[in-house]
Amino acid sequence: MSGIVLGNIRKSFGPTTVLHDVSLSIADGEFLTLLGPSGCGKSTLLRILAGLELQDAGSVSIGDRVVDGVRPKRRDVAMVFQSYALYPHMTVAGNIALPLRMRRLNAWQRLPLLGRLLPGTRTTTLEITAEVARTAEALSIDHLLTRKPSQLSGGQRQRVAVGRAMVRHPAVFLMDEPLSNLDAKLRVQMRAEIKELHQRLGVTFVYVTHDQAEAMTLSDRVAVMLNGELLQVAPPQDIYADPEDRRVAEFIGSPKINMLDGLVSAPGSVSFADTTIVADIGLSPGAHLKLGIRPEAFRFGAHSERGAISGTVRLVEHMGSDLYVHLDVAGAKQPIVARLSAERTASASVGQRLNLSFEPERVLYFGSDGRRIRALDFAGKAAVTSIRESA
Amino acid sequence: MGSVMSIATKRFRANHRPVQRDAHALSTSDLRRHRLSEIGAAWLLAGPTLFFLIVLFFLPVLGVFVIALTDWQFGASTLSFVGLANFEEVFSDEGFRISLVNTVLYVAIVVPGTILLGLGIALLIESGKSFRAFYRAIHFLPYMATLTAMAIAWEALLHPTIGLVNQTLAAIGLPTANWLRDESRVLPVLGVIGIWQNLGFAMVLFLAGLKSIPQDLYDAADIDGADLWVDRLWTVTLPMLGPVFMFVFIVVALKAFETFDTVQVLTQGGPGHASEMLLFTLYRESFQYLRTGYGAAVAVVFLFILVTLTLVQARVMDRKVHYQ
Numbered sequence: 184m185s186g187i188v189l190g191n192i193r194k195s196f197g198p199t200t201v202l203h204d205v206s207l208s209i210a211d212g213e214f215l216t217l218l219g220p221s222g223c224g225k226s227t228l229l230r231i232l233a234g235l236e237l238q239d240a241g242s243v244s245i246g247d248r249v250v251d252g253v254r255p256k257r258r259d260v261a262m263v264f265q266s267y268a269l270y271p272h273m274t275v276a277g278n279i280a281l282p283l284r285m286r287r288l289n290a291w292q293r294l295p296l297l298g299r300l301l302p303g304t305r306t307t308t309l310e311i312t313a314e315v316a317r318t319a320e321a322l323s324i325d326h327l328l329t330r331k332p333s334q335l336s337g338g339q340r341q342r343v344a345v346g347r348a349m350v351r352h353p354a355v356f357l358m359d360e361p362l363s364n365l366d367a368k369l370r371v372q373m374r375a376e377i378k379e380l381h382q383r384l385g386v387t388f389v390y391v392t393h394d395q396a397e398a399m400t401l402s403d404r405v406a407v408m409l410n411g412e413l414l415q416v417a418p419p420q421d422i423y424a425d426p427e428d429r430r431v432a433e434f435i436g437s438p439k440i441n442m443l444d445g446l447v448s449a450p451g452s453v454s455f456a457d458t459t460i461v462a463d464i465g466l467s468p469g470a471h472l473k474l475g476i477r478p479e480a481f482r483f484g485a486h487s488e489r490g491a492i493s494g495t496v497r498l499v500e501h502m503g504s505d506l507y508v509h510l511d512v513a514g515a516k517q518p519i520v521a522r523l524s525a526e527r528t529a530s531a532s533v534g535q536r537l538n539l540s541f542e543p544e545r546v547l548y549f550g551s552d553g554r555r556i557r558a559l560d561f562a563g564k565a566a567v568t569s570i571r572e573s574a
Numbered sequence: 575m576g577s578v579m580s581i582a583t584k585r586f587r588a589n590h591r592p593v594q595r596d597a598h599a600l601s602t603s604d605l606r607r608h609r610l611s612e613i614g615a616a617w618l619l620a621g622p623t624l625f626f627l628i629v630l631f632f633l634p635v636l637g638v639f640v641i642a643l644t645d646w647q648f649g650a651s652t653l654s655f656v657g658l659a660n661f662e663e664v665f666s667d668e669g670f671r672i673s674l675v676n677t678v679l680y681v682a683i684v685v686p687g688t689i690l691l692g693l694g695i696a697l698l699i700e701s702g703k704s705f706r707a708f709y710r711a712i713h714f715l716p717y718m719a720t721l722t723a724m725a726i727a728w729e730a731l732l733h734p735t736i737g738l739v740n741q742t743l744a745a746i747g748l749p750t751a752n753w754l755r756d757e758s759r760v761l762p763v764l765g766v767i768g769i770w771q772n773l774g775f776a777m778v779l780f781l782a783g784l785k786s787i788p789q790d791l792y793d794a795a796d797i798d799g800a801d802l803w804v805d806r807l808w809t810v811t812l813p814m815l816g817p818v819f820m821f822v823f824i825v826v827a828l829k830a831f832e833t834f835d836t837v838q839v840l841t842q843g844g845p846g847h848a849s850e851m852l853l854f855t856l857y858r859e860s861f862q863y864l865r866t867g868y869g870a871a872v873a874v875v876f877l878f879i880l881v882t883l884t885l886v887q888a889r890v891m892d893r894k895v896h897y898q
Contacts, residue, residue: 230793233793233797234796235793235796235797254796254801255796255797255801256796256797256798256799256801260797261797262793262794262797264790264793264794265790266788266790268788268790268791268793268794269794270791270794270809270810270813271813271814272813272814272816273813281798281799281800281809282797282798282799285798285799285800285805286799290804290805347794347798
């Protein structure tokens with residue numbers, strides 16, 4: 184009932200178009216993340232959703248209600264800002280209480296001193312205080328209620344901002360890079376808390392981030408944005424394993440996916456770097472394409488059943504359980520990065536010759552337009568080339 | 575001056591104590607030499623400022639204090655100490671009392687007027703999109719102009735018969751007045767001129783303050799439901815302008831206390847004593863009546879009021895307006 188539908192949203196700032204016809208529906212209770220590099224329009228989309236910005240064209244509905252032109256406070260949305268945007272002159276309690284005071288007390292009742300004398304103010308204020316206390320307790324910040332934001336740590340401020348958002352039980356939570364200002368350790372902790380909060384409240388969350396780890400761990404679905412366009416909207420595992428677009432494949436995954444130039448050398452086989460693999464992708468011989476192989480698709484050592492490459496080790500990065508091996512391979516313009524298990528890798532030192540194998544079905548093919556070309560079933564079923572429409 | 579050095583020394587000690595304790599490798603004499611050179615550098619760096627502070631500020635103030643205890647007349651070659659006689663005279667003098675009351679009234683007109691109008695104009699300029707630089711400039715001009723010259727222009731405007739003010743009032747059928755020669759009107763009129771002069775200063779500071787308020791806070795206020803202009807003003811704008819308020823308040827209050835030009839040019843403290851203010855009294859006693867000792871006593875009282883005012887304002891308001 185509090186799903187969101189964005190229909191053909193367009194937005195320009197002066198000559199710069201930041202959103203091109205963005206359409207997206209978000210289910211009630213879903214956790215959707217808008218993921219993209221800075222400047223891709225994700226925050227603008229969120230602000231349009233909140234009503235802080237007005238779209239040039241298109242329509243926004245929240246819970247089956249078209250909210251175009253409806254003021255933010257009437258949209259039943261709450262927002263957590265990257266800067267937290269706490270009111271520095273108010274205590275924690277004051278910050279959390281403000282949305283309730285604004286809604287439940289009229290302008291006269293909110294007057295300092297005089298307001299207290301008006302009928303109803305006392306009862307309502309007591310109710311608000313009780314709700315603020317409950318919210319603070321749920322977030323374990325009840326001991327901070329009398330402090331000012333400047334006396335709080337980053338993580339505590341973050342919680343106050345969340346408290347201010349959740350105190351009035353909004354239908355939709357909007358979060359604009361809420362963890363970016365925290366240090367790495369706290370970020371992981373708060374990430375888990377946000378996930379838990381979503382599960383507890385069960386309302387729709389729209390979360391904006393440029394951090395793929397946040398997007399992957401938190402979301403039911405991830406919407407990858409680039410240059411004002413939605414490239415793909417899918418569950419995190421699909422975004423990673425089954426990207427629709429070369430840019431999605433390149434944006435997700437660390438280390439970055441290896442993108443190699445390939446050539447259809449014969450019907451049903453593709454050559455790249457120093458190797459040729461069997462892959463019926465429905466292109467005629469001579470066609471150029473791009474191949475994406477994730478660093479973690481490689482295994483140490485050659486294997487008869489698999490694709491194989493060999494090259495000279497250029498750089499080894501030790502990451503504890505894993506090794507990132509950069510390999511110069513004949514025919515590849517850039518070093519190929521492989522993420523190998525440290526246990527299973529017998530030796531990898533700079534200058535050494537190394538054989539790596541990979542499963543051909545983990546290779547992703549992209550056409551010159553950047554769209555995914557789906558390879559056939561390797562068991563030899565009927566060839567179907569499909570390019571799925573971007574969601 | 576002592577505090578400058580003591581802070582420097584304290585910092586030095588705070589920074590260097592752990593080093594002294596931990597660095598066993600360094601010999602004591604090395605450390606002492608290092609420390610002496612740091613102290614030398616501190617004095618060298620603070621020296622010029624210290625020198626000019628003493629010569630241009632502390633010695634003259636001390637001089638005033640000394641003169642206030644004498645019967646010295648400006649230009650006289652002899653003087654004798656009279657103890658606190660000058661101060662006794664100051665406090666029993668009806669003229670001084672009137673001057674003090676006038677000054678306080680004047681400040682009470684100028685400070686709120688300047689702050690409210692300056693804030694209002696800053697909010698109007700900030701809310702509009704066009705001609706911002708123009709509006710800023712015309713409101714700031716009076717502050718830049720020489721007040722003595724401006725006072726002459728005001729004199730012409732306020733002239734009882736040929737002044738533009740009275741002519742305009744007469745043309746639209748309103749009663750006219752002899753603005754600068756009317757005991758009940760002269761102080762408010764000077765106050766209006768004072769507001770007119772300081773307005774631009776307050777406005778520019780408020781504009782800068784408004785610019786530094788993060789947009790996020792307004793966005794948060796919008797979402798929290800504080801989206802009417804009065805709610806936004808009350809929830810975000812005014813609290814965030816707190817430090818600017820304090821600064822404007824102190825500076826405008828100090829400027830108002832030391833108003834001299836308009837009194838000297840327009841009214842000479844008249845009619846009667848109706849527009850006499852502290853700095854004018856001080857000037858007249860010291861340099862026209864040549865009662866320099868008495869003038870110095872007025873200066874001491876004046877200084878005492880200003881310092882007290884500044885300290886109280888800073889103490890009381892600092893706590894309320896700085897949230898960091």
